[in-house]
Amino acid sequence: MSEAILEEKLTDEEKQVVRPPLVLNQRTMGWISSYISSIIEGKTPLWWWISMGVTVPMTLMCLAMLAYLIATGVGVWGNNHPVGWAWDITNFVFWIGIGHAGTLISAILFLTRQKWRTSINRAAEAMTLFAVVCAGIYPALHVGRVWMAWFLAPVPNANGIWQNFRSPLLWDVFAVSTYFTVSVLFWYTGLIPDLATIRDRCTSKIKKFFYGIAALGWRGGNRQWRHYEKAYLILAGLSTPLVLSVHSVVSFDFATSVIPGWHTTIFPPYFVAGAIFGGFAMVLTIMIPACAIYKPLHDLVTINHVDKMCKVILLTGSIVGYAYLMELFIAWYGANPFERAAFWYRAVGPYWWAYAAMMFCNVVAPQLFWFKYFRTNLLWVWIIVQFPNMGMWFERFVIIATTLARDFTPSAWGMFHPTIVDILTFVGTFGLFTTLFLIFIRFLPMICMFEVKAVLPEADPHHGEAHH
Amino acid sequence: MNAVGNPTAPVYGIAAEFQSARDLYRAAEKIRDAGFEKWDVFSPFPIHGMDEAMGMRRSLLGKIVFLGGLTGFLTAVTLQFGPSSFLYPLIVAGKPTNLFTVPAFFPIMFELTILVSAFTAVFGMLLMNGLPRLNHALFNWDRFKKVTEDKFFVAIEAQDPKFSEAAVRDLLASLGGTNITAIHGD
Numbered sequence: 001m002s003e004a005i006l007e008e009k010l011t012d013e014e015k016q017v018v019r020p021p022l023v024l025n026q027r028t029m030g031w032i033s034s035y036i037s038s039i040i041e042g043k044t045p046l047w048w049w050i051s052m053g054v055t056v057p058m059t060l061m062c063l064a065m066l067a068y069l070i071a072t073g074v075g076v077w078g079n080n081h082p083v084g085w086a087w088d089i090t091n092f093v094f095w096i097g098i099g100h101a102g103t104l105i106s107a108i109l110f111l112t113r114q115k116w117r118t119s120i121n122r123a124a125e126a127m128t129l130f131a132v133v134c135a136g137i138y139p140a141l142h143v144g145r146v147w148m149a150w151f152l153a154p155v156p157n158a159n160g161i162w163q164n165f166r167s168p169l170l171w172d173v174f175a176v177s178t179y180f181t182v183s184v185l186f187w188y189t190g191l192i193p194d195l196a197t198i199r200d201r202c203t204s205k206i207k208k209f210f211y212g213i214a215a216l217g218w219r220g221g222n223r224q225w226r227h228y229e230k231a232y233l234i235l236a237g238l239s240t241p242l243v244l245s246v247h248s249v250v251s252f253d254f255a256t257s258v259i260p261g262w263h264t265t266i267f268p269p270y271f272v273a274g275a276i277f278g279g280f281a282m283v284l285t286i287m288i289p290a291c292a293i294y295k296p297l298h299d300l301v302t303i304n305h306v307d308k309m310c311k312v313i314l315l316t317g318s319i320v321g322y323a324y325l326m327e328l329f330i331a332w333y334g335a336n337p338f339e340r341a342a343f344w345y346r347a348v349g350p351y352w353w354a355y356a357a358m359m360f361c362n363v364v365a366p367q368l369f370w371f372k373y374f375r376t377n378l379l380w381v382w383i384i385v386q387f388p389n390m391g392m393w394f395e396r397f398v399i400i401a402t403t404l405a406r407d408f409t410p411s412a413w414g415m416f417h418p419t420i421v422d423i424l425t426f427v428g429t430f431g432l433f434t435t436l437f438l439i440f441i442r443f444l445p446m447i448c449m450f451e452v453k454a455v456l457p458e459a460d461p462h463h464g465e466a467h468h
Numbered sequence: 469m470n471a472v473g474n475p476t477a478p479v480y481g482i483a484a485e486f487q488s489a490r491d492l493y494r495a496a497e498k499i500r501d502a503g504f505e506k507w508d509v510f511s512p513f514p515i516h517g518m519d520e521a522m523g524m525r526r527s528l529l530g531k532i533v534f535l536g537g538l539t540g541f542l543t544a545v546t547l548q549f550g551p552s553s554f555l556y557p558l559i560v561a562g563k564p565t566n567l568f569t570v571p572a573f574f575p576i577m578f579e580l581t582i583l584v585s586a587f588t589a590v591f592g593m594l595l596m597n598g599l600p601r602l603n604h605a606l607f608n609w610d611r612f613k614k615v616t617e618d619k620f621f622v623a624i625e626a627q628d629p630k631f632s633e634a635a636v637r638d639l640l641a642s643l644g645g646t647n648i649t650a651i652h653g654d
Contacts, residue, residue, distance in 0.1 A: 028618065029512060029617065029618035030617055030618040033512075033616070033617040033618065034617075154547055154551070160556065162551035162552070162555065162556045162558075163551070164552075164558070164560050165547075165548040165551070165552050165572065165573060165576060166552070166560055166561070166563050166569065166572035166573075167560075168575075170576070171575040171576060171579075174575065174576045174579040174580070175575065175579055178579040178580070178582055178583045181583060181586070182582060182583065182586040185586050185587070185589075185590045186586070188590075189590055189593070193512075193513075193616065196616045197512075197616040197617060199616075200613040200614075200615075200616045200617070201613075201616075201617070212602075216594065216599045216600035216601075217599050217600050217601040217602060217603070217604060218599065218616075219510060219604060219606060219607075219615070220510045220511055220512060220615045220616060221508040221509065221510045221623075222496075222508055222509045222510070222511065222514075222515070222518045222519070222522060222524075223508050223524075223597070224597040224599075225511070225514040225515075225518070226514075226518075226519050226524065226527050227527045227529055227592075227593045227596045227597050228514070228593060228597070229514050229527075230526075230527040230529040230530060230593070231529055231589045231590060231592070231593035234529065234530065234533050234585070234589040235586060235589055235590070238582050238585050238586050238589070239586075241578075241582070242579075242582050245575070245578060245579070249575055252575070450512060450513040450514075450616075451513070453512050453513045453618075454513035454514060458488060458489065458490075459489050459513060459515070460489065460490075460516065461489045461490050461492070461493035461515055461516065461517060461518070461521070462490070462493075463488075463489070463490055464490070
């Protein structure tokens with residue numbers, strides 16, 4: 001039934017509560033399966049090979065830099081005294097923050113019944129996993145002697161050494177590894193019915209074998225769906241506090257220290273808001289080009305989705321801006337000379353340009369999203385979200401490097417200068433991230449087909465019946 | 469009536485195809501009222517309210533996950549208090565080694581509760597669904613492949629006490645099912 005006929009029967013008051021359709025152009029269930037699957041089933045497109053031609057060498061460069069670091073020592077990075085945490089921890093927090101948008105979309109928007117999330121959650125969750133992979137590199141290699149990293153795990157060992165469970169660094173190990181594991185489980189659970197679709201469609205024996213194994217024998221019976229839906233709901237319920245806890249725990253690494261500028265209670269909520277802010281920017285950064293390549297996806301990832309995500313960016317960006325101002329206010333109002341000095345050096349010290357870049361990118365630039373024009377013009381959106389992407393990196397750099405560079409006594413002051421290894425490793429992680437994402441687009445359905453089908457009007461078993 | 473699978477093998481059940489979620493929902497209500505027990509409806513996506521239409525109770529998974537979460541929590545308690553209070557008590561940053569150190573242990577308690585709950589949810593779901601499995605009698609039917617695309621199916625199993633080929637076939641036909649087929653095993 002077309003929307004026009006449906007709307008004619010309604011009174012003016014009822015019309016106001018009719019929501020715009022989530023899937024445009026009245027696409028059918030069959031079209032959704034056929035189109036999403038055709039992305040995987042078709043011949044590998046040329047742009048994919050060209051992109052891989054760029055990102056795979058970048059990934060290899062990253063791995064080469066890491067191998068060089070392991071072979072030589074952590075001194076190949078620019079870390080020094082007093083800046084003992086530098087680009088490595090900056091990049092760790094940057095990447096882990098990006099992951100948060102995926103979990104927010106898949107879990108929190110699921111619990112709050114935001115049905116528009118269905119067409120973007122798969123790609124956003126994939127982005128989460130790949131961002132956490134990039135993030136995990138840094139703390140693992142930052143320990144210096146990587147072959148000793150197993151000391152992080154609480155296993156009885158010959159040295160009789162036990163972990164200090166009161167240390168936020170160990171909390172971080174548990175938080176990040178739990179986050180990664182639960183994200184993989186959540187993502188795979190969501191993939192099972194769609195893998196079954198691919199299994200039932202594919203013709204070649206090899207594909208049938210691999211997708212068949214991966215689909216675990218899914219049949220789509222209601223006796224399976226009811227446990228499945230329950231499991232999905234529980235996973236969403238578990239992931240929601242988890243995602244909020246992960247960046248809170250990351251912020252504890254700073255907040256529980258006694259360093260002026262770090263030792264603040266505002267850090268957990270401020271970090272979480274910043275993570276969602278930066279993460280949504282990254283979702284848009286990769287989804288807009290993906291939809292530009294596969295144009296019919298605009299019927300599923302509509303301009304309305306982009307508009308909503310821009311509003312989330314505007315909201316979280318404003319929370320972050322509020323946190324920046326509140327930090328400054330508390331530094332002044334707290335009347336602690338060291339705290340005041342820390343923020344004075346941040347804003348006007350040798351790293352003033354990083355602070356200014358952070359303020360501009362995170363607080364000023366997203367304000368354009370107050371205007372509907374900037375929220376609904378894809379080119380503008382893509383340009384504007386690059387500012388949060390950059391700004392969130394600067395934020396972590398400001399928090400980490402500028403704070404450490406001005407130690408308690410001026411005799412211990414120093415500056416951080418990245419080495420070429422620092423730079424190439426960081427650039428390389430973008431290659432790794434993009435390579436993983438390209439592989440994902442090529443081999444797995446990038447839109448959650450069964451969930452999109454479930455939000456079509458005809459999926460309602462009472463569709464077309466009179467209102468009760 | 470068509471038949472698929474190995475004709476000499478025992479019949480798994482009789483299945484029929486439906487064209488929409490609404491038809492499937494109505495058929496489910498009728499089959500439930502007819503008193504069948506071993507049957508299922510198949511759809512490309514979960515259908516809201518189908519549990520009631522089939523006369524099924526809530527999934528038990530939630531209660532099982534609670535036990536999983538409890539296991540994770542107790543693991544974290546043991547893992548942290550064991551070494552820190554008994555095996556190798558060490559005062560760090562002036563914090564106590566007895567029960568009063570518990571605030572510092574909250575994050576890991578929380579993380580392990582979530583971790584074990586999530587594993588229980590996923591593997592519990594698979595176990596309750598009888599997955600993973602490599603094959604099933606229903607996969608012998610070519611039309612059934614459309615269940616993951618846009619078609620809807622009902623299958624009544626031969627194991628059901630009220631099952632008889634003629635009665636089930638007539639029931640499915642009266643509900644509007646098409647392509648009614650007897651499914652044999654391998």
